[in-house]
Amino acid sequence: MPTSDYFADDYAGARAKFLSAAGAAGAALHCYAHPSLHDPAGGPLATDVAVIGPAAATRCLLVISGTHGVEGFAGSGCQVGFFHDALYRALGSDVRAVLVHALNPYGFAWIRRVNEDNVDLNRNFQDFTRPLPHNAAYEPLHGLLIPPDWDGAGRRAADAQLDEFLRSHGLAALQTAVSAGQYAYPDGLFYGGVSETWSNATFRRILATHVAPATGPLVVLDLHTGLGPFAYGEPILVGGGEQSSERARTRFGAEIKSLESGESSSSVLTGTLEHALHDGAANRDGAADRDITFFGLEFGTKPIAEVLMALRGDHWLHTAKNVAASLRDRIKTELRDAFYVDAPHWKAAVYGRMADFVLRSARVLAEA
Numbered sequence: 001m002p003t004s005d006y007f008a009d010d011y012a013g014a015r016a017k018f019l020s021a022a023g024a025a026g027a028a029l030h031c032y033a034h035p036s037l038h039d040p041a042g043g044p045l046a047t048d049v050a051v052i053g054p055a056a057a058t059r060c061l062l063v064i065s066g067t068h069g070v071e072g073f074a075g076s077g078c079q080v081g082f083f084h085d086a087l088y089r090a091l092g093s094d095v096r097a098v099l100v101h102a103l104n105p106y107g108f109a110w111i112r113r114v115n116e117d118n119v120d121l122n123r124n125f126q127d128f129t130r131p132l133p134h135n136a137a138y139e140p141l142h143g144l145l146i147p148p149d150w151d152g153a154g155r156r157a158a159d160a161q162l163d164e165f166l167r168s169h170g171l172a173a174l175q176t177a178v179s180a181g182q183y184a185y186p187d188g189l190f191y192g193g194v195s196e197t198w199s200n201a202t203f204r205r206i207l208a209t210h211v212a213p214a215t216g217p218l219v220v221l222d223l224h225t226g227l228g229p230f231a232y233g234e235p236i237l238v239g240g241g242e243q244s245s246e247r248a249r250t251r252f253g254a255e256i257k258s259l260e261s262g263e264s265s266s267s268v269l270t271g272t273l274e275h276a277l278h279d280g281a282a283n284r285d286g287a288a289d290r291d292i293t294f295f296g297l298e299f300g301t302k303p304i305a306e307v308l309m310a311l312r313g314d315h316w317l318h319t320a321k322n323v324a325a326s327l328r329d330r331i332k333t334e335l336r337d338a339f340y341v342d343a344p345h346w347k348a349a350v351y352g353r354m355a356d357f358v359l360r361s362a363r364v365l366a367e368a
Contacts, residue, residue, distance in 0.1 A: 003351050004344040006084060007077030011102065011109035012043050014076035018101045021083035022050035027099075030210070032202045037116055039109035047103055047202050050079075051210055052088050053096035058216040059365045061091060061358070064100045065223050067121050067273060069107015069114070073340040074299060075223035076101060076108075077347060078354040087355055090362040098210045104199050111332050112314060113339065115197055123181035123192030124200050125275040132194070133270045134184070137177035141165070142185050145178065146315050150327065175304065181270040187319050189311055192271045204276050211277075217291040217368040219361040222273060223354065225339045226307050228300040231346045233353030236296040239274040248293050251364045252357075259296070291368060297357060299350050301341050310338035 008014035022029060027050040034045040047066075063082065065075025079099050082088065088097050102108045106116040114120050126132060144162050148154035166174055181192045211218065228234040237248050238259045245258040260268060274294040301307065313331040317323060341347075 001084060002344070003081065003348045006080040006351060007073060007342075007347050011039055011045075011072070011105065012041065014072065014080075014108070015046070015048065015102065017080045018050070018076055018083075019048060021080045022052075022099070025050075025052060025083040025086065025088065027052040027083065030206075032205070034105060034198065037106055039105075045105040045109055047105055047199065047206075048101040049206055049210060050083070050099045050101070051096060052083075052099075053091060054093065055096070057094050057096035058214050059092070059095045059368075060211055060214040060216075060218045061095060061097045061361050061365065062100070062211055062218065062220045063097070063223070063354075063358075064103055064220070064273070066102040066104050066108045067222055068224065068226075068339070069102075069104040069110070069112050070336060070339045071113065071223070071225045072102050072104070072108035073336070074225045074347075074350050078223055078351050081351050081355065082358065085355070087358045090359055092362065092366040094216070095362070095365050096210075096214060098206070100203070100206055103203060111336050112318075113311065113335070114191070115199055117193060117197060118186060118191055118315075118318060119193040119197050120181070120190045121197065121199050122273055123183075123190055123269065123271040124197050125273055126183075126192060126271045128195055132183040132192070133181065135177070135180055135182040137173075138180075138182040138188070138190075139184070141174075141177055142188050145189055145312050146187065146319060147312075150313060150316050150320070150331070171304065175308075176268070178308065180268060187315065189315055200276075203273065207276060215290075217365055218277070218293070219365060220274075220277070220292070220294040221354065221357055221361070222294070222296045223299075224296050225299045225350075226301055227298045227304065230300045231341070231349035231353075232300055233350065233357075234298045234300075235357065236298055238272055238294045238296055239278075240292070240294070244293070248295075251293070251368070252295075252360050256295075293364070295357070297354065299353070301346075302338055307338045310334045 030049040032047040037045050066072030144158040147158035183192045249256045314335045317331045
């Protein structure tokens with residue numbers, strides 16, 4: 001089977017390929033069905049988990065796709081290849097692999113980066129009993145990011161003001177202001193929500209059930225697209241501080257970038273998935289000092305300005321009414337293309353990089 005065949009054209013097809021490949025490999029399958037929503041064809045929406053390896057294993061490799069729904073096209077294809085090419089056989093006898101497919105199934109199925117509540121899942125892992133972070137830099141940009149129209153004077157005026165912001169402050173400042181995470185505008189970009197989402201709660205259940213029993217080292221590969229050099233797969237270390245960064249570079253290579261230091265293609269973020277690994281059931285039995293290495297593996301697609309434009313269009317569409325079908329289809333296609341390059345060479349590069357990090361993880365988990 002060519003590598004490109006690991007990837008599917010829609011959520012339902014991706015889910016079918018994942019379940020088939022995992023089942024054929026002998027993995028144990030677990031379905032976490034969404035309680036109320038369906039895909040565009042009326043089919044089920046679910047986060048599926050495949051577990052392979054000894055039940056008593058003390059070490060774990062966790063691979064996640066679809067944290068940002070539309071990014072699941074790439075992540076799912078990588079997970080299918082993991083089983084089809086038997087990458088799990090590289091893992092040691094004391095390692096269990098847990099693959100989480102379509103953590104945000106709504107966004108995957110409906111071609112959105114966010115979930116059913118317009119929440120960016122990778123900003124939603126907050127302590128909601130405490131005051132939420134305040135992103136003052138986002139506030140003056142909100143009305144420009146989501147203009148009153150998409151093909152008219154309102155959009156042109158908003159674009160002109162954003163261009164002026166870029167000239168005055170630079171692209172890095174715009175990226176940080178927009179993507180760091182905000183909790184004040186429910187219809188806005190990179191909105192983290194004000195309560196725990198279904199996918200958040202589901203992820204915590206998955207960790208407690210399938211990951212927490214392992215007491216030794218844990219490596220996490222959270223598969224993302226839309227930032228960085230084309231098809232590269234930048235390994236971004238999330239959490240852990242300076243000591244963890246040095247350990248990760250020693251184990252995995254000098255190209256590791258730290259999210260917290262600001263050296264990666266991503267802005268410093270708030271409320272990421274990694275927080276779930278340090279509290280609740282996943283952190284029981286004195287696991288506070290557990291050896292955890294959490295990577296966001298980020299694959300580039302288009303220039304960041306085009307990706308941001310696609311996100312703006314999607315959020316405008318989400319708030320607009322009586323949108324012509326042709327414009328709706330165009331915006332959806334542009335969003336999909338901003339996070340998934342439907343070309344064999346891109347898919348091969350993405351899958352190869354993921355496989356590379358699975359093999360590196362196998363060595364680290366065997367030696368740590």
